[in-house]
Amino acid sequence: MNRLVILVAVASALVFGACASDTVVTVVVTATPAADPTPVIHTVVVPATPEIRLVEITSTPAPTPPPIIHTVIVTATPGPTSTPVPTMESMEESMAGMSPELPEIQEIGLIENYAANRYFPRNIVVLKDIPVRIYITRLHREHINKFTIAPFYSSSEVILPGEVGVIEFIPDQAGEFKISNVGHGNEADLIVVETQEEARKYIEGRGEQMYALIHSVDDSRMYPETVAVRSGTPVTILNINLIDQHQVSIESFLSPEGLNVKPGEVSMFEFTPETRGAYTIRHELHGFTGELIVK
Secondary structure: OHHHHHHHHHHHHHHHHOOOOOEEEEEEOOOOOOOOOOOOEEEEEEOOOOOOOOOOOOOOOOOOOOOOOOOOOOOOOOOOOOOOOOOHHHHHHHHOOOOOOOOOOEEEEEEEEOOOOEEEOOEEEEEOOOOEEEEEEEOOOOOOOOEEEOOOEEEOOOOOOOOOEEEEEOOOOOEEEEEEEOOOOEEEEEEEEOOHHHHHHHHHHHOOEEEEEEEEOOOOEEEOOEEEEOOOOOEEEEEEEOOOOEEEEEOOOEOOOOOEEOEOOOEEEEEOOOOOEEEEEEEOOOOOEEEEEEO
């Protein structure tokens, strides 16, 4: 009994001695079950600043907060995370359904031999509507000249041995046409096709690719300077030199030994390219070059 009076007295003194700005906070502490279940009430005077809030702690755990949902907008074509390095196989697969790049101009060599009563080569395949430039030379002096590729070209110009004539036209019709020397009756065939696939089928059906190169030391070049062939099909390159004899090589295919290009006669280079790429055609003595492209 005396102990209770003392606690009340002390509590009263604290209450009456507090400032007006102080806040009285009552803290209720639940007594731990014991012999006397009566709770003990403590009254404490707390200064107004800082504010103290009464927080009730229970044994029930707080609910789990809901998950945060992020919305990510993905474009229709996401960019790659890294730049892939293309392989030859992947490039070939990606190009399988694409048309090969078309040339801006089709350059062709043509040799006319009156003694043999023929042109070298006998057949020329070109694509429709792409300009054609034919480089032509002759092995004998021509006294009657009426050169035609009807209906695309006609000329009476005299081209002498040792000279290179240039014939240009646009083949705007598909079909087979004659390259003719009217005076001597020499003929070759010009085949005009719509697509490169048609050209490929024609060459494979013939079983041989034939092209002509005119070698000019005076001009330090070949006419034409680039020959494009297809892999896997035998190739014959018919050569003529305008003024002298020289050794010529084709990188990876033919060495210069025995490959002499002579004036006044047609020399043949024969091989079958299997590996695609660009290869150098070289005049060994004078150093000027051309290019063989295997597709």
